[in-house]
Amino acid sequence: MSKHILRMDQITKVFGKMTANDHVDLTVRKGEILALLGENGAGKSTLMNILYGLYKPTSGQIYFNGEPVSINSPLKAIELGIGMVHQHFMLIPAFKVWENVVLGLGGRVILDEAAAKEKIRALASEYQLEVDPDARISNLPVGLQQQVEILKVLYRGSRLLILDEPTGVLTPSEKVKLFQTLRELTKDGFSVIFISHKLDEVMEISDRVTVLCRGKKIGTVDTKDMTKEKLARLMVGRDVVFTVEKTASKGSQDKVLEIQDLSVKGRRLASTIKHLNLTIHAGEILGVSGVDGNGQSELVEAITGLRPVESGKVLIDGKDMTNRSPAEIIKAKTALVPEDRKKVGSVKSYNIEKNLILRDLTNPAYCKHGILNYKALEKTADEIIQEYDIRLSERQSPVGALSGGNLQKVILAREIKSQPRLLVAMHPTRGLDVGAIEFIHKKLIEARDAGAAVLLVSAELEEILSLSDRVVVMSGGRISGELGEKDITMEKIGLLMGGEKLGGSANG
Amino acid sequence: MAKNSSPARRALGQNALVLAVSIVAAFLVSMIFILALGVSPVDAFVSMFRGALTRKYGLAEVLAKATPLIIIGVGVALATRGGMSNLGGDGQFYIGAICSICVGLFLPPSTPALVVWVLALIVGILSGGFWGGLSGWLKAKFNTSEVIITIMLNYVALYLMGWLVHGPLQAPGGIPQTQALEKSFQLPKIISGTRAHAGIFIALASALLVWWIFKKTTLGYRIQTVGESPDAAVYAGIKTNRYMSLIMALSGAFAGMAGMVEVYGVHYRVLEGISSSFGFTAMLIALLAKLNPLAVVIGSLFISALTVGANSMQIDMSVPTSIVNVVQSLIIFFMLITPAIKSDLLSSISKKRHKKEVA
Numbered sequence: 001m002s003k004h005i006l007r008m009d010q011i012t013k014v015f016g017k018m019t020a021n022d023h024v025d026l027t028v029r030k031g032e033i034l035a036l037l038g039e040n041g042a043g044k045s046t047l048m049n050i051l052y053g054l055y056k057p058t059s060g061q062i063y064f065n066g067e068p069v070s071i072n073s074p075l076k077a078i079e080l081g082i083g084m085v086h087q088h089f090m091l092i093p094a095f096k097v098w099e100n101v102v103l104g105l106g107g108r109v110i111l112d113e114a115a116a117k118e119k120i121r122a123l124a125s126e127y128q129l130e131v132d133p134d135a136r137i138s139n140l141p142v143g144l145q146q147q148v149e150i151l152k153v154l155y156r157g158s159r160l161l162i163l164d165e166p167t168g169v170l171t172p173s174e175k176v177k178l179f180q181t182l183r184e185l186t187k188d189g190f191s192v193i194f195i196s197h198k199l200d201e202v203m204e205i206s207d208r209v210t211v212l213c214r215g216k217k218i219g220t221v222d223t224k225d226m227t228k229e230k231l232a233r234l235m236v237g238r239d240v241v242f243t244v245e246k247t248a249s250k251g252s253q254d255k256v257l258e259i260q261d262l263s264v265k266g267r268r269l270a271s272t273i274k275h276l277n278l279t280i281h282a283g284e285i286l287g288v289s290g291v292d293g294n295g296q297s298e299l300v301e302a303i304t305g306l307r308p309v310e311s312g313k314v315l316i317d318g319k320d321m322t323n324r325s326p327a328e329i330i331k332a333k334t335a336l337v338p339e340d341r342k343k344v345g346s347v348k349s350y351n352i353e354k355n356l357i358l359r360d361l362t363n364p365a366y367c368k369h370g371i372l373n374y375k376a377l378e379k380t381a382d383e384i385i386q387e388y389d390i391r392l393s394e395r396q397s398p399v400g401a402l403s404g405g406n407l408q409k410v411i412l413a414r415e416i417k418s419q420p421r422l423l424v425a426m427h428p429t430r431g432l433d434v435g436a437i438e439f440i441h442k443k444l445i446e447a448r449d450a451g452a453a454v455l456l457v458s459a460e461l462e463e464i465l466s467l468s469d470r471v472v473v474m475s476g477g478r479i480s481g482e483l484g485e486k487d488i489t490m491e492k493i494g495l496l497m498g499g500e501k502l503g504g505s506a507n508g
Numbered sequence: 509m510a511k512n513s514s515p516a517r518r519a520l521g522q523n524a525l526v527l528a529v530s531i532v533a534a535f536l537v538s539m540i541f542i543l544a545l546g547v548s549p550v551d552a553f554v555s556m557f558r559g560a561l562t563r564k565y566g567l568a569e570v571l572a573k574a575t576p577l578i579i580i581g582v583g584v585a586l587a588t589r590g591g592m593s594n595l596g597g598d599g600q601f602y603i604g605a606i607c608s609i610c611v612g613l614f615l616p617p618s619t620p621a622l623v624v625w626v627l628a629l630i631v632g633i634l635s636g637g638f639w640g641g642l643s644g645w646l647k648a649k650f651n652t653s654e655v656i657i658t659i660m661l662n663y664v665a666l667y668l669m670g671w672l673v674h675g676p677l678q679a680p681g682g683i684p685q686t687q688a689l690e691k692s693f694q695l696p697k698i699i700s701g702t703r704a705h706a707g708i709f710i711a712l713a714s715a716l717l718v719w720w721i722f723k724k725t726t727l728g729y730r731i732q733t734v735g736e737s738p739d740a741a742v743y744a745g746i747k748t749n750r751y752m753s754l755i756m757a758l759s760g761a762f763a764g765m766a767g768m769v770e771v772y773g774v775h776y777r778v779l780e781g782i783s784s785s786f787g788f789t790a791m792l793i794a795l796l797a798k799l800n801p802l803a804v805v806i807g808s809l810f811i812s813a814l815t816v817g818a819n820s821m822q823i824d825m826s827v828p829t830s831i832v833n834v835v836q837s838l839i840i841f842f843m844l845i846t847p848a849i850k851s852d853l854l855s856s857i858s859k860k861r862h863k864k865e866v867a
Contacts, residue, residue, distance in 0.1 A: 306742065327745030336743070344739045354729070358744045361726050370726045396514040 004066070005030050005160055005191045006051075006082075011060035013046050020046040022215045023060070028160065033182060033192040035206035035223070037199075037235055039433035042212040044195050048162050051193075052084045053077040083153030084162040089145050091137045098133035101152050123154050127184050143174030150181065161185070162193045167201055168431055171291050179205050197235070197433045199228045200462075211235050236435050246445050248485070249469040254282040255318070256422050256453035257303065262312035266298045266477060273298050273477045275312070280422070280453040285444065287468030288457045289493050295477035296457045297339060300426050303455070304336045305329040317421055330359050335420035335452075337411055337428050341404070345411045348400030352385065352392070353377040355399050356414050384413040389439070405436030412440060416447050423447050424455045429463060441467060461490055473497055523798050530842035538835045547825050559820020560813040566820065568702030572774060573812035574805075576601070576766040576783075578711035580790035581797070581804040582718040583762025587640075589722065589799050590755035591735030596643060596658025597763045597787025599665035600636040604764025605771045606669055606677075607635035609778050612689040613677075624693050628768050629710075636764010637757040639665065644756025648749035654756060662787070673778060685779035695773040705773035711805070714762060718801040731755055763787065792840065811836065 006028040013021040021043045028034045038044045049055045051062065053071040062069055064080050071077050077084075091100050102116050117133040124131045129147045137145060146166065153161055163182075167175050182192055182205060196202055202209055203223060211218040211234045218234050259278040266272035273295045280286045288296055301307035303314055305326040314322045316332045324332075338344040346355050356377060357366050366373050366380075384390065388409040392402060399407055408428065415423060425444060429437040444467060448454050458464050464471055471483040473496035481496040483489075539549035560566045580597045587594035594600075608628040615624055643657035670684070679687040695705045722728035734741045734751045741748050766786065775782055793811055797803035818832040 325745065325747065326742060327747070330745045338743060340739070343737065344743045347733055347737045347740050349736050357729070358733070358740065361729065361744070367726050371724050372726060372729060394515060396516065398515065 003029055005064070007063040007066075008047070008051065009061045009063065011047060011050060011062070012058045013043075013050060013055060014058045019215050021050070021057070024212065024215075024217045026210055026217070027220075028191045028193060029207075030191055031186050031189045032207040033186055033194055033205055035202040035209045036193055036195045036212065037197065037202055037209050037231065038212035039197060039235060039435055042235075043215040044212055045164070046215075047212070048084070048164065048193070048195060051077070052082060052162065078156050078158070081157060081159040082162065083156060083158030083160070085146065085149045085153060085164065085166060087164040087166075087168065089149055091145060091148060093136075093138035095137060096133070097131055097135050097137065097140075097148050097151075100137055100148060101133070101155050105156070119155065120151060123151055127154070127181055129181065141174075143170055143177065146170070146174075146178065147181070159189070160191045160193070162195070164195045165197075165431070166194070167196070167198065175201075199231050199235075199434070202231065203228055232434055246467070247449075249284040249448070252282040252284070252451075255279055256282050256316065257455065258313075258315040258318075259303070260313040260315070262299075262302060262314065263310045264295075264298045264302045264307060265310055266295060268293065270476050271295045271298050273302070276477070276479060278472065278479070280455055282421070282451050282453050283448055284469040285448050285454040285456055285467050287464040287471040287488075288455065288474060289461065289464045289471055290459070290474035290480075290497055292459050294474045296474055297426070298477070299474070300336070300339075300424055300455070300457060303329075303422075303424060304334060330418075331362075333419070333421040335359075335415035335418050335423045337408075337415055337423075337425040339426040339430075341408055341411055342400075346399050346407060349398045351396050351398055352390070352410055353381045355410055356381055356384070356417075358414065360414070360418060380417070384410070384417070388413050388443075405432045408432060408436065408440065412443055416443060419450075420447070420452050422455065423452045424457075426457045427459065428456070429458075429460070437463075461493060464488075464493065465490060526843060526846045527796065527839075529846055530839050533842045534835050534838035537838050538831060541831060541834055542827055545827055547827055552821050552825050552827050555824040556814075556817030556821045558817075559824070560817035564699065565702055566816050568699045568704035569816045570809060570812045571698075571708050572703040572705065573815060574808040575705070575707045575711045575773065576770045576786050577790050577793055577808035577812065578708075578805050579714050579766035579769060580763045580786055581793045581808055582715050582801045583640075583759040583766075584787075584791050584794040585797065585799040585801055585804055586718050586721075586731065586762070587755055587759035588794060589735050590731040590751065591738065592644065592647075592752065592755050592759070593655045594640060594643075594658055594756060594759040594763075595655055595787065595791065596640060596661050596760065597766075597790050598783050598785060599658065599662035599787070600639045600760040600763035601767040601770070601783050601786055602662075602665040602669045603639045604632035604636035604767025605778050605782060606672060606767075607764075608632035608768035609686060609689070609771050610677075612693045612772070613687060617690045617692070621692050625695070625772065628772060629765060632764045632768030633761045634764070636767060637761035640760015640763065641753050641757030644753040647756075648752040654752075658756075669778065669782075670780060673780060677778070679777070683779075686777045689772065689776045693772065694776055695769070703774055707769035707773035710765070710769055711808075714765070715801045715805045718762075722801070763790075792836065796839065796843065 004027050008024065008026040011021050011024045012019065024043070024047055026047065036044050036047070046055065050057050051071065053073045053076050056072065062071060069080060071080065092103065095103070098113065098117050098120055101120055102111060120131065120133045123129070129151055131144065131147050131151055137148065140148070150161070166178060170178060186192060194202070194206055203226070206223045208220055208222055209226065209231065210220040211231070213235060257278070257280040259276060262273055262276045264273040271293050276299070288299070290296055298307060302309050305324050305328065309323050313320060316329070316334060319332065321329055321332055342348060347358065353374060357363070357372070361367060366377050390406050390409050392406065399410060402410070412428065428444065429440050432440070441463070444454060444456065456464070456467055465488060468488060469485050471488050471493060472479045473481050473493055475497060483492055535553070542549040542552045560570055580601060584594050584597060608631045611628040611631050612624055639661060643654045643661060646652045646657055647654045673684045673686055677686045679685055695707055698704050698706055698708065722732060730741070730746050730751060733744060734746060734748050734755070738748055770782065771778060789811060793804055793807040797807045814832050814835060818829040821827045821831070822829050
């Protein structure tokens with residue numbers, strides 16, 4: 001008997017000219033959580049797709065429970081007992097939980113609904129998953145959908161679970177719940193491969209860490225011997241500054257954005273904005289913190305003209321811009337790094353040049369009398385690629401081919417190049433790797449120092465802590481508290497996120 | 509870096525290859541049908557080729573037939589690039605034809621021809637644009653499907669035209685058609701004794717115009733952005749609702765223009781059956797051409813050549829012209845499945861190679 005459930009030996013995968021995995025070794029012990037850490041494009045996904053039978057390795061051998069195996073399809077992987085929870089869930093929203101769980105199992109013509117539900121309930125109670133087999137997926141919050149995915153894997157008898165960036169979509173409390181479940185599972189002898197580029201999480205949940213960098217394995221280490229800084233160095237290959245270098249804000253009194261008594265109808269009740277007041281001055285970063293879905297999106301959309309304002313006022317540079325069109329608000333020198341960089345922030349079939357003028361079509365440098373000057377654009381694009389270190393395989397490739405970090409750099413470059421008075425950045429580093437995050441933080445501070453007022457919406461507390469000059473916390477469509485630079489601490493923000501008042505009544 | 513092969517150019521090459529393979533395959537398969545009629549496919553195709561491309565009359569006929577297809581086709585390509593489906597080419601064509609002939613019928617015969625043509629062209633463009641824009645406006649306002657509205661408006665236009673040529677605009681003599689245009693108002697022939705007329709230049713200019721709009725202008729950029737990603741378009745400050753109307757109006761304007769050109773260049777009057785479902789054929793061509801306006805020109809010439817060739821094939825070999833529809837449909841069929849087959853083929857080849865390496 002081997003103590004390893006999985007051994008991947010000298011796995012190499014070549015795509016055309018690119019080597020995505022270069023002689024990578026990976027072992028997983030029984031009952032452990034192995035974190036697979038690496039920047040975007042380090043080869044994590046390729047390696048896992050090989051393990052799950054989606055790709056065939058160019059060379060190398062996989063051993064499962066000590067036996068050499070050849071995994072040529074996901075079906076074979078499932079048969080062996082390898083289950084994968086994808087980053088983007090593979091659930092059918094219109095189906096119920098139990099239907100999703102048994103989907104694709106095949107075998108019989110007639111489904112034994114009662115037996116399936118029974119088995120689901122048993123599994124759910126064993127691992128404290130709050131899954132009702134009769135619930136419809138479309139009605140479930142993201143956290144529960146993920147539990148269904150895990151249940152699906154368990155139902156198929158997997159002993160090794162692969163979780164691809166599982167926390168990206170979760171709220172803090174959902175994350176806690178997920179980690180509990182994972183610990184529970186490893187106690188029962190399940191093994192987990194936890195793919196992530198978030199160092200905190202890796203430190204918190206894993207037993208060992210395997211670090212990949214540019215397709216090569218850098219090493220495997222015991223988590224308890226590591227610190228966040230050491231891991232980051234392994235991952236990026238250099239020291240990473242966690243606390244962003246930033247001088248104090250110059251504290252201008254120049255009000256760039258003023259929001260007065262704003263009410264906006266939201267997607268849900270909790271995100272409906274009620275009588276909100278807010279001011280941002282030139283040269284400061286205002287962090288807007290809070291659990292997603294408490295009105296942050298609505299606030300940003302109302303400011304940028306993408307959502308109607310019901311009452312109240314939005315003043316930009318002293319001018320009333322309430323309910324103006326997005327075009328007018330762009331003209332008022334407002335830049336926006338939107339939440340959804342793929343669908344909203346860029347057009348994926350366009351190359352970099354064409355994406356650079358997305359919000360700048362009236363700029364006389366690039367178009368005169370409705371005719372575009374691609375020569376001038378190409379020059380600007382070249383400069384931006386240099387300055388922002390945007391990596392692309394081919395200069396003219398559509399941006400759909402770029403990694404998340406590179407795409408976000410293109411968007412940020414476009415918005416900052418417009419020399420905005422107000423820069424609104426919504427989750428600017430969500431899902432990006434450490435290197436890209438560091439770079440984007442630097443650029444945001446540069447924009448601030450150039451005199452822009454920056455509205456930073458983020459669910460990452462660390463990002464808020466390290467960038468903001470002032471912080472407001474949103475809860476239920478209201479501002480539950482504001483913290484000046486000296487008061488910004490994780491604990492205070494955490495309290496406000498739950499809608500509590502700080503320094504409240506003495507009888508508590 | 510591969511030398512001078514931008515992704516766009518590579519895609520163009522691939523599309524051309526797929527198209528060529530599809531056309532060859534379509535001809536091969538249609539041979540079966542011709543064989544079934546007891547005719548030698550080789551003789552049939554030779555007759556087809558001769559009919560369309562070796563005689564002056566055939567060539568002229570190809571140009572005449574391609575003219576409205578090009579104009580409507582580039583309009584369809586424009587709409588589709590803007591994310592809208594214009595299936596109303598026929599209706600917009602009828603409206604353009606009816607409105608533009610009125611210019612020639614009601615202006616005094618002494619009016620200079622150029623004035624008549626320019627006015628008629630403008631009227632054709634505006635009326636076709638209105639007819640097309642209607643469905644875009646309805647979509648922007650009430651979120652109705654432009655697919656259904658344009659198809660329904662085809663019938664409205666068809667019956668409106670029917671009523672006019674049976675009633676108010678009917679020429680004396682009992683035939684359901686309008687009076688003919690003055691001889692001086694007719695567009696000049698480019699090959700005498702045939703139907704090929706100067707409208708082909710309008711068609712070529714239309715194709716160049718649309719090509720240029722997408723290549724160089726902010727208008728084209730905006731239209732394309734609305735089509736590629738409506739969310740990004742809103743974010744970019746583009747008034748997408750307004751663009752829906754505009755895109756459909758522009759597309760309709762081309763079809764309306766085609767109506768004018770067909771009336772002033774070929775028929776000299778409006779009559780029932782003036783369009784042999786040009787709208788749908790143009791749609792097919794726009795798709796064959798992958799929405800590239802210049803490729804629409806080539807596609808229109810090709811489809812027209814097929815049609816003309818089929819006529820001669822029918823006369824020479826008594827193979828029915830409907831064989832052309834079979835060929836057309838097969839081309840589309842093969843175009844749609846070729847990419848799938850190709851990737852399948854590639855992966856099976858690479859698998860085999862892989863096995864060899866492993867062994």
